[in-house]
Amino acid sequence: xxxxxxxxxVEAQAIEAKKASKKLMILSKEEKNQAxxxxxxxxxxxxxxxxxxxxxxxxxxxxxxFTEAFMDRLSLSQERIADFAxxxxxxxxxxxxxxxxxxxxxxxxxxxxEKVTVPLGVIGMIYEAxxxxxxxxxxxxxxxxxxxxxxxxxSAINSNQAIVEVMxxxxxxxxxxxxxxxxxxxxxxxxxxxxxxxxxxxxVLIPRGGGKLIQAVVENATVPVLETGVGNCHIYVxxxxxxxxxxxxLVNAKTDRPAVCNAxxxxxxxxxxxxxxxxxxxxxxxxxxxxxxGDEYVLEIIPGSVPAKEEDWANEYLSTxxxxxxxxxxxxxxxxxxxxxTKHSEAxxxxxxxxAEQFFALVDAAALYHNASTRFTxxxxxxxxxxxxxSTQKLHARGPMGLPALTTVKFLMKGTGQIR
Numbered sequence: 001x002x003x004x005x006x007x008x009x010v011e012a013q014a015i016e017a018k019k020a021s022k023k024l025m026i027l028s029k030e031e032k033n034q035a036x037x038x039x040x041x042x043x044x045x046x047x048x049x050x051x052x053x054x055x056x057x058x059x060x061x062x063x064x065x066f067t068e069a070f071m072d073r074l075s076l077s078q079e080r081i082a083d084f085a086x087x088x089x090x091x092x093x094x095x096x097x098x099x100x101x102x103x104x105x106x107x108x109x110x111x112x113x114e115k116v117t118v119p120l121g122v123i124g125m126i127y128e129a130x131x132x133x134x135x136x137x138x139x140x141x142x143x144x145x146x147x148x149x150x151x152x153x154x155s156a157i158n159s160n161q162a163i164v165e166v167m168x169x170x171x172x173x174x175x176x177x178x179x180x181x182x183x184x185x186x187x188x189x190x191x192x193x194x195x196x197x198x199x200x201x202x203x204v205l206i207p208r209g210g211g212k213l214i215q216a217v218v219e220n221a222t223v224p225v226l227e228t229g230v231g232n233c234h235i236y237v238x239x240x241x242x243x244x245x246x247x248x249x250l251v252n253a254k255t256d257r258p259a260v261c262n263a264x265x266x267x268x269x270x271x272x273x274x275x276x277x278x279x280x281x282x283x284x285x286x287x288x289x290x291x292x293x294g295d296e297y298v299l300e301i302i303p304g305s306v307p308a309k310e311e312d313w314a315n316e317y318l319s320t321x322x323x324x325x326x327x328x329x330x331x332x333x334x335x336x337x338x339x340x341x342t343k344h345s346e347a348x349x350x351x352x353x354x355x356a357e358q359f360f361a362l363v364d365a366a367a368l369y370h371n372a373s374t375r376f377t378x379x380x381x382x383x384x385x386x387x388x389x390x391s392t393q394k395l396h397a398r399g400p401m402g403l404p405a406l407t408t409v410k411f412l413m414k415g416t417g418q419i420r
Contacts, residue, residue: 008186010194014149014201017122020179021147025119027175029096032143035174036092040085042170043135043163047081053162054131061155069259069318074129074156084135087380091139094384097403098145112414117407119145121203124195125388126217128153128209134163137206138181140388144406147180149202151195153209154187161185196221206401208389211316226401229366229392230316231261231344233374236333236359238350239270243277245371246349247284253347253373255288259318261390262345262367262377266313266323268333274301274326290320297326313340330355334362341365343392345374366392366399 024032043050054076061071097117104114123146127133134150141148152160164183171178184191195202196217204224207217211230218225235253237246253264274281278301285292285302292298292305293312299305302324312323313336327333330348337346347369348359356370367377367390377400379387384402391397397405 008184008188008191010184010186010191011198011201013182013184014122014124014195014198016179017147017149017182018201020177021119021122021145023177024142024147024180025098025121025145027145031175032096032145033092035171035176036088036139036143038174039139039167039170040088040092042166043081043085043088046166046169047078049166050081050159050162051076051078053158056158057156066155067319070129070155072259074131074159076131076159080132084132087132087136088139090380091143091403094143094403096143097407102409109418110416111418114412114414116410116412117404118410120406120408121146122201123148123388123406124151124198124202124205124223125149126151126192126195126205126207126209126213128213129155130208131156131159131163133208134160134183135167137208137388138164138167140403140406142176142180144403146406147182149182149184149195151184151192157185157187193220196223199223206389226389226391226397226405227393228389228401229261229342229344231263231374231377231390232265232314232316232340232342233262233345234266234268234337234341234347235264235374236268236330236337236346236348237270237273238330238333238348238352238355239272240352240355241270241273241349242351242371243280246273246277247280249347249349249371249373251284251288251290253375254290254322255320256373256375258320260375261316262374263318264322264347264374265315265317266325266340268325268327268336270330270333271297271326271328274298278302288320290322292322292324294324295326298324301326316342330358334359337363337365344390345369345377347372347374366390 100117102115106112123141125137168178199222202223204226205221206226207214208228235250292302293308294305308323343365345367346363346365350356360368379400379402387400389401391401
């Protein structure tokens with residue numbers, strides 16, 4: 001039975017995407033790259049259309065009292081749209097992930113076997129208030145030969161719809177069918193729920209947003225899910241940490257962009273280091289207006305800190321608040337991260353090579369850092385081009401998901417009449 005939500009026929013759009021995917025997957029890499037370059041030009045050319053729509057979303061956000069962090073994720077500018085366009089150009093310049101022969105061999109009977117990368121097919125993307133995801137996900141999907149069905153959050157519906165309309169106009173002048181990009185222009189939750197069970201048309205679902213959204217998709221979807229995770233990221237400052245490195249890394253990881261998933265939310269600090277370097281740490285926290293939620297030990301050392309509740313250790317603040325836990329040794333630090341971490345990104349700051357190796361060996365997360373900020377867990381920063389999300393699961397893909405994560409494999413057998 002076809003479900004129609006707010007005059008949007010989700011199943012019909014998914015079927016159109018499936019049909020378009022068959023045309024898309026046989027295009028040459030040159031045709032796909034030319035299309036992405038053209039989309040970048042069109043986005044920059046028609047930026048005013050997108051900004052006008054974005055202003056409607058921002059007005060709604062102000063009326064509803066959205067947080068500053070939320071409004072930052074929602075807000076667009078000509079510069080940000082130019083960044084979207086540049087992201088598409090960078091993706092176009094990357095190596096095509098499809099048609100790659102991963103391995104090949106010949107059986108004793110002469111049968112030739114190849115293991116080759118191919119597109120997943122149709123990607124369902126469910127996300128919240130980040131209009132950049134509309135462009136990033138589309139670019140990665142098209143480059144890897146996949147069609148995409150986009151379901152953005154209601155807070156950005158005007159922005160997302162305008163972006164897709166601009167991209168559709170651009171695709172009409174390329175070899176890629178515009179039906180390869182479908183946007184579900186509905187704020188009805190039933191439209192999202194329908195995507196969860198559209199297994200015959202959607203090959204994989206990728207949720208990107210807060211913990212509640214991701215949990216809802218993982219728990220209710222019958223379509224396979226590539227799970228992205230929230231980022232309760234930790235910086236562990238070991239007793240052998242260099243003071244300036246530790247402070248620079250902490251400040252960057254916490255304040256560079258507090259509202260992103262690779263920002264640090266918890267500082268775990270060795271008690272000896274804290275006692276010895278408390279003045280430098282306090283000065284950095286005050287200078288950068290970082291609000292501390294500390295345990296009993298921290299409350300006695302850091303002025304103005306407030307008592308951390310149990311939920312603070314698991315909180316993704318997305319602000320300049322930070323939880324601070326003092327520990328006796330690296331074993332306690334790793335245990336705390338194991339209990340409250342989200343397997344996203346974790347960092348250790350230390351000059352003790354053995355401690356760093358212990359941290360790398362025992363901490364279970366998609367990305368681990370030694371003497372570096374967690375802010376590098378990002379497809380662009382790591383050289384993948386735009387990313388479609390950060391996977392915190394262990395099957396198929398883990399960490400920043402670039403083009404290779406949007407492919408699967410086929411085994412191609414070439415014979416001369418062999419039978420078994």
